[in-house]
Amino acid sequence: xxxxxxxxxxxxxxxxxxxxxxxxxxxNIVHVDDEAIHIASPIWSAKLHRKNLEAAVELIExxxxxxxxxxxxxxxxxxxxxxxxxxxxxxFRDLGILDQTETFNIRC
Numbered sequence: 001x002x003x004x005x006x007x008x009x010x011x012x013x014x015x016x017x018x019x020x021x022x023x024x025x026x027x028n029i030v031h032v033d034d035e036a037i038h039i040a041s042p043i044w045s046a047k048l049h050r051k052n053l054e055a056a057v058e059l060i061e062x063x064x065x066x067x068x069x070x071x072x073x074x075x076x077x078x079x080x081x082x083x084x085x086x087x088x089x090x091x092f093r094d095l096g097i098l099d100q101t102e103t104f105n106i107r108c
Contacts, residue, residue: 003057005050008032008095018094021069027087039087048088052081056088057097069098 009032012018017026030038036047056076059065065075069089076085092098 001057001061003054003097005034005054008037008053011095012037012091018090020090027090029091037091039084046084046087048083048091049081052083053088056080056092060097067097067099069093072098 012029013032015031016029018029019026028040030040030045032038034050036049037053039046039048056065056079059075059079060067060072065079066072069092072089072092073085076088089098093100
């Protein structure tokens with residue numbers, strides 16, 4: 001199933017804190033527009049481009065990219081983009097796209 005951008009906007013559009021597997025840490029989503037999920041920390045900001053996120057979901061469904069969050073990060077950087085892959089993993093896990101395992105090794 002393709003990435004439902006309307007669901008992404010409904011859930012994260014006005015801002016959201018996606019929990020990471022490291023207790024007390026979050027991916028801070030500032031807002032979502034038609035082109036990207038905008039995330040930020042106190043010292044940086046970034047865009048997770050919709051076209052890349054949609055491509056990643058297609059590759060997951062085609063079994064090119066792993067649903068395991070730890071393996072996903074490397075696959076995302078290899079096949080899609082070098083844009084905050086660990087943040088994408090946390091968001092995809094929160095959306096139920098990736099496996100819900102609690103034990104994966106990604107940089108937060």
